[in-house]
Amino acid sequence: APVLAIETSCDDTACAVLAQDGTVLAERVVSQTAHAALGGVVPEIAARAHLDVLPALTRAVLGDAGLNLQHLGAIAASTGPGLIGGLIVGSTFAKGLALARGLPFIAVNHIEAHALTARLPSVAGPGGLSFPYLLLLVSGGHCQCVAVRGVGHYERLGGTIDDAAGEAFDKVAKMLGLGWPGGPAVEALAREGDPEAVDLPRPLYGKPGCDFSFSGLKTAVSRKLEPFGRAALPLRDAADMAASFQACVADIMADRAEHAARLVPDATALVVAGGVAANSAIRQALEGVASSRNWRFLAPPLRLCTDNAVMVAWAAIEHLRARGDAPDDLTVAARPRWPLSESLARTA
Ligand code: ATP
Ligand code: FE
Numbered sequence: 001a002p003v004l005a006i007e008t009s010c011d012d013t014a015c016a017v018l019a020q021d022g023t024v025l026a027e028r029v030v031s032q033t034a035h036a037a038l039g040g041v042v043p044e045i046a047a048r049a050h051l052d053v054l055p056a057l058t059r060a061v062l063g064d065a066g067l068n069l070q071h072l073g074a075i076a077a078s079t080g081p082g083l084i085g086g087l088i089v090g091s092t093f094a095k096g097l098a099l100a101r102g103l104p105f106i107a108v109n110h111i112e113a114h115a116l117t118a119r120l121p122s123v124a125g126p127g128g129l130s131f132p133y134l135l136l137l138v139s140g141g142h143c144q145c146v147a148v149r150g151v152g153h154y155e156r157l158g159g160t161i162d163d164a165a166g167e168a169f170d171k172v173a174k175m176l177g178l179g180w181p182g183g184p185a186v187e188a189l190a191r192e193g194d195p196e197a198v199d200l201p202r203p204l205y206g207k208p209g210c211d212f213s214f215s216g217l218k219t220a221v222s223r224k225l226e227p228f229g230r231a232a233l234p235l236r237d238a239a240d241m242a243a244s245f246q247a248c249v250a251d252i253m254a255d256r257a258e259h260a261a262r263l264v265p266d267a268t269a270l271v272v273a274g275g276v277a278a279n280s281a282i283r284q285a286l287e288g289v290a291s292s293r294n295w296r297f298l299a300p301p302l303r304l305c306t307d308n309a310v311m312v313a314w315a316a317i318e319h320l321r322a323r324g325d326a327p328d329d330l331t332v333a334a335r336p337r338w339p340l341s342e343s344l345a346r347t348a
Pocket of ligand 2: 306
């Protein structure tokens with residue numbers, strides 16, 4: 001029977017219904033717009049907004065799928081990591097539905113959902129995607145290399161020691177006077193600029209391991225912009241800075257992915273996920289890493305890279321398959337931090 005999933009870990013309220021084979025029967029995302037004017041996500045506003053839209057959103061998604069609650073086999077929700085208010089709202093709502101209908105509730109780790117998205121039949125293709133594979137998760141809140149060895153078997157190979165990649169994009173966008181979220185704006189501006197115009201540092205580039213660091217890069221951008229003071233930055237300079245910064249991040253990603261790949265020699269694919277995976281310069285750089293190893297390169301479509309409920313439903317389906325009997329996670333509490341490595345304990 002189909003699985004309904006709820007995602008509320010940040011500022012998107014999402015709901016989806018998937019058939020057991022991964023077919024998306026219906027899906028909707030409501031993105032909160034109030035945060036743009038505030039320059040970032042305000043947790044309390046986000047949690048209240050999730051609460052406002054969830055009931056109607058869920059009804060609408062079930063309607064789109066032509067289903068009622070009694071047709072479902074399970075209900076899932078992200079229970080972490082993320083903003084605790086939103087996680088509590090979404091998972092409590094989902095638990096309530098499950099309890100009322102006597103359905104199993106499946107608690108999904110949001111990062112795990114990102115990690116398993118590439119195995120959705122519509123993304124992996126007819127042959128599917130087998131384990132192990134290397135995942136680069138690059139979003140506003142996360143930046144890490146993960147060896148995905150099986151459902152519940154994740155090894156964090158490295159990650160950022162300061163900012164996440166998306167965070168760096170957002171901060172540089174702010175310095176350039178662009179709006180929030182910054183990633184898409186920086187990419188658009190970079191198209192008009194010369195990626196070699198500004199000499200910027202590439203922290204940790206070529207160093208052993210696969211950790212990331214972006215704060216030195218961000219500081220360098222800020223220093224280079226100092227001479228312009230409070231005056232408006234000429235468009236040409238802004239575009240060159242955007243292009244140079246983006247090229248720098250793409251180089252760093254490729255180098256770190258290359259190092260991570262050596263740690264998963266039996267992998268056959270490099271998968272990229274998270275909002276920053278929307279960036280075409282970064283995609284291109286990572287595609288190069290994959291092709292140099294004869295690996296597949298998989299980048300889920302943008303709507304599946306950013307926060308969505310399809311991935312949450314899919315992760316629940318993967319868990320149902322891996323765990324066999326119907327699990328019931330009604331007692332699993334929402335948690336702001338939930339390292340991927342801890343999923344293992346829950347499923348073993
Ligand atoms: P998380 O999923 O880790 O909790 P999040 O909700 O912020 O965090 P996403 O929605 O996956 O993450 O991604 C948003 C981030 O992606 C933002 O920082 C945004 O600037 C960045 N981003 C989006 N599009 C692009 C792009 N084209 N180029 C670079 N960065 C981008
Ligand atoms: Fe996310």
